[in-house]
Amino acid sequence: MPDMGLGPPAAGQGSWVDIRSGGKIAMVTFQEVISPLPGEKVLKTLQPVRPWAFLGYYIGASILLLFGIFVSSLTAWGLLIVALGVLLVIAVYFYSGAFTYFLTNKRIVIYRKFITISTRQVQYDDLSDVVVDIGIIGRLLGFGNVIPVTKSGLGLGSTGWHAGTGWGTGRGPIVVGGPVSTTVRAVASPSTCIYGVREPLAVKDLIFKHQEEYAEAPYLKKITKAVEEKPKALAGARFCPFCGTQLVEGAKFCSSCGKKIQPD
Numbered sequence: 044m045p046d047m048g049l050g051p052p053a054a055g056q057g058s059w060v061d062i063r064s065g066g067k068i069a070m071v072t073f074q075e076v077i078s079p080l081p082g083e084k085v086l087k088t089l090q091p092v093r094p095w096a097f098l099g100y101y102i103g104a105s106i107l108l109l110f111g112i113f114v115s116s117l118t119a120w121g122l123l124i125v126a127l128g129v130l131l132v133i134a135v136y137f138y139s140g141a142f143t144y145f146l147t148n149k150r151i152v153i154y155r156k157f158i159t160i161s162t163r164q165v166q167y168d169d170l171s172d173v174v175v176d177i178g179i180i181g182r183l184l185g186f187g188n189v190i191p192v193t194k195s196g197l198g199l200g201s202t203g204w205h206a207g208t209g210w211g212t213g214r215g216p217i218v219v220g221g222p223v224s225t226t227v228r229a230v231a232s233p234s235t236c237i238y239g240v241r242e243p244l245a246v247k248d249l250i251f252k253h254q255e256e257y258a259e260a261p262y263l264k265k266i267t268k269a270v271e272e273k274p275k276a277l278a279g280a281r282f283c284p285f286c287g288t289q290l291v292e293g294a295k296f297c298s299s300c301g302k303k304i305q306p307d
Contacts, residue, residue: 073145076154077162080147087146087249089240092186096239097139104131144237146246148253151191155234163235167257169193173250174229175243187243188231191250 073085094101108128115121141157153163171194177187231238240246281290281304288299296303 073147073152076143076145077152077164080149082149084148085145086148086253087246089144089146089237089246091139091142091233091239092184092241093139094136095180095184096186097135097233098180100135100139101132104128104135107131138233142233142238144240146249146253149257151237151250153234153237161234165191165193167250167254169195170250170254172229173247175247176229176231177243181239181243186239186241188239189237189243189246189250190229190231191236192229 073079073088091097105128108125108131111121111124111126111128113121115125138157141155143154143156145152145154150167151165153161153165155161170191172192174190174192175187176190181187230236233239237243237246281292281294282288283290283297283300283302283304285302286297286300288297290297290304294304295306
């Protein structure tokens with residue numbers, strides 16, 4: 044992000060984020076986008092590579108614009124199509140700058156500010172997979188999509204085909220359907236994944252790293268608690284002088300080696 048001549052946020056306020064809206068650049072913090080969880084820290088803030096990540100959107104709007112220019116010489120409706128094409132190109136420009144992605148030590152936050160505001164959160168313990176999708180343009184220019192797939196199936200879509208045939212009779216057409224094939228795959232969308240960002244493989248590795256740490260955190264807390272409570276449990280305990288086994292209170296013989304224990 045270019046230097047805007049502004050100082051960094053105050054301590055505890057998170058990282059600055061470049062949000063483009065209405066042709067202006069507003070500086071906001073993570074806390075202004077979403078309420079942070081206890082102990083949550085922003086690890087990385089990402090935005091799509093413009094305009095290349097949205098090249099398909101621009102091509103679609105441009106085709107409509109060119110079609111309107113061609114048709115305008117034939118009919119008055121062409122001017123309306125031209126106007127619609129211009130509006131779509133402008134809309135794609137602002138839409139491409141409406142997304143910001145936050146990676147924290149506890150979750151992924153997808154933030155969109157385009158006409159309306161939308162926020163999606165994915166907790167690390169809800170992830171079942173992370174898919175990286177890099178197209179031809181992405182390979183050339185160094186960007187791609189990182190698609191978090193949840194246990195409930197968010198981030199997945201299906202594509203398929205259905206074959207069939209038909210023929211006509213004196214009583215009407217007859218249509219016979221063929222087999223249906225459906226493939227479930229990860230779907231890249233700016234609103235549901237980390238779309239068109241630099242170094243997508245490094246982003247995936249960062250997610251996996253903190254997903255593992257997030258999953259291990261409850262067990263580490265239990266181990267820490269057990270270690271802290273162990274000295275309390277051992278206070279006043281007696282041990283066999285021969286084998287070191289902890290003795291049951293009032294025991295006269297060691298349950299491990301069988302040696303007789305002298306009273307204190």
